[in-house]
Amino acid sequence: MMQFLNIHPPRIGLRVLKTAVATSLALYVASRLHLPGYTFAGVISILAMQQSLIRSLEVAKLQIASSLLGATFGSLVAYFVGGHPVIAGVLVYVLFALHLWLGWKTTMNLAVVTGINALLTFHGNLWVQAFDQFMLVIVGVLSSLLVNLIGPTPYIEKTRMLIDRVSGMQRGLLYMLYDDLTSAEKMPIRQYEQQITDVLSYIEEAQHYAELVIEDKWVPLRKSHGMRTIRSLHIMERQMESIRSMARSVQQIEVDNDMIPRIRKLLRVLIQVQRRMFSQRRIPFRLMDACFENLDRRFAEMELPETREEFLTWSGLYHFYDALKTFYEKIKRLQG
Numbered sequence: 001m002m003q004f005l006n007i008h009p010p011r012i013g014l015r016v017l018k019t020a021v022a023t024s025l026a027l028y029v030a031s032r033l034h035l036p037g038y039t040f041a042g043v044i045s046i047l048a049m050q051q052s053l054i055r056s057l058e059v060a061k062l063q064i065a066s067s068l069l070g071a072t073f074g075s076l077v078a079y080f081v082g083g084h085p086v087i088a089g090v091l092v093y094v095l096f097a098l099h100l101w102l103g104w105k106t107t108m109n110l111a112v113v114t115g116i117n118a119l120l121t122f123h124g125n126l127w128v129q130a131f132d133q134f135m136l137v138i139v140g141v142l143s144s145l146l147v148n149l150i151g152p153t154p155y156i157e158k159t160r161m162l163i164d165r166v167s168g169m170q171r172g173l174l175y176m177l178y179d180d181l182t183s184a185e186k187m188p189i190r191q192y193e194q195q196i197t198d199v200l201s202y203i204e205e206a207q208h209y210a211e212l213v214i215e216d217k218w219v220p221l222r223k224s225h226g227m228r229t230i231r232s233l234h235i236m237e238r239q240m241e242s243i244r245s246m247a248r249s250v251q252q253i254e255v256d257n258d259m260i261p262r263i264r265k266l267l268r269v270l271i272q273v274q275r276r277m278f279s280q281r282r283i284p285f286r287l288m289d290a291c292f293e294n295l296d297r298r299f300a301e302m303e304l305p306e307t308r309e310e311f312l313t314w315s316g317l318y319h320f321y322d323a324l325k326t327f328y329e330k331i332k333r334l335q336g
Contacts, residue, residue: 018147019049026143035136037121044140047110050148060145062107067137070095070111074118075130083119091115110137155209159229162206166236167278169199173243174271180250181264181320192247196240203240207233232334239330245323252316254309259298259317263324266291270328277335285332292325 026045030038048063073095081087095115099108118133173195180186210229253260269291276283299318305311 015049019046019144022046022049022144022147025147026140029143030136030139033135033139035139036123036132037117038136040117040133041136041139041143043113044110044137045143047113048141048144050144059106060141062104063110063141064138066099066104066107066111067114067141068134069098070114071118071130071133071137074115075122075126075133077115078119078122078129079126083122088116088119091119155212159206159209159213162202162209163229163232163236164278166199166202166206167274169195169202170236170239170243171271171274173199173247174267174274177243177246177250177320178264178267178271181253181260181267186251189247189251192244196244196247199240200237203233203237235330235334239327242323242327242330246320246327249316249320249323252312253320254313257310257313257317259295259302259321262295262298263317263321266295267324270324270331273328274331277331283331283335285335288328292328295321 022045023042026041027038030041035041044067048060050059073091077087077091092112092115095111096108099105099111104111114133114137117136118129121133122129173192176187176192176195207230210233213229214227269288273283273288299321302314305314
């Protein structure tokens with residue numbers, strides 16, 4: 001029986017590389033400007049790196065405002081009160097509370113880090129200290145923004161890769177169901193559920209990347225591509241519910257039935273149809289519609305079961321077929 005690897009290996013992608021480049025750039029610029037404590041600019045560039053270019057542009061102004069707030073508060077507290085650890089804790093509380101009140105939740109950590117750094121590195125001159133801290137943040141934020149602008153992350157390619165993986169895993173599950181229709185020892189439903197959960201996690205990840213594509217809204221083609229992709233992923237998500245229904249129904253099929261070979265044959269053809277769709281090849285929908293209509297008539301003409309085992313098999317087969325038909329309808333929607 002075919003099994004999927006239930007492993008999500010850690011990946012080092014382009015965002016990690018961009019963060020490393022932005023950190024190096026921030027450290028270099030801050031050191032060339034002879035800013036005291038220039039290593040703090042590297043920390044800020046890491047905190048400021050965003051997943052998409054539009055998000056970087058939208059968050060940059062808020063990051064600068066939060067850092068100005070943190071640098072000012074930290075320098076004022078250091079000048080008038082001092083840098084005692086208890087004072088640092090109070091400063092953190094005040095900055096968190098202020099940002100929650102302003103609704104600046106995304107930049108709270110940046111303000112707190114800036115405030116603590118200003119408090120603990122205070123060197124005597126209030127306004128010079130505040131200016132130095134603010135400049136370090138500006139260098140860090142602009143470095144991450146510049147790197148994001150030069151090298152946008154290829155989220156379209158990541159989304160396509162995940163969709164290919166999902167389609168392949170869907171076919172794997174359909175092949176398992178194909179085998180279980182005639183197998184005496186069927187794969188336990190908990191194993192089906194585990195594989196379905198894995199597929200749904202990849203769909204969710206692909207939806208996340210598609211939403212990041214939509215964020216680049218000044219590029220109309222990227223936005224329309226993202227909208228189409230999210231629509232397709234929603235359909236694929238509903239297809240997984242059909243596969244779950246088939247996995248539960250196949251557990252009820254215990255005795256032989258003359259409809260089983262017909263449904264197996266239709267399932268085998270449907271697997272090839274799904275493969276053709278993702279390889280952008282022509283699909284004979286009229287022929288497939290005729291096959292389903294033929295099976296509809298045969299189910300309507302079937303004699304009522306006489307024993308409990310026959311009833312369970314008939315019920316399982318009918319629900320299996322109904323879920324299979326729903327899966328096919330979703331393929332037609334994806335193609336359309």
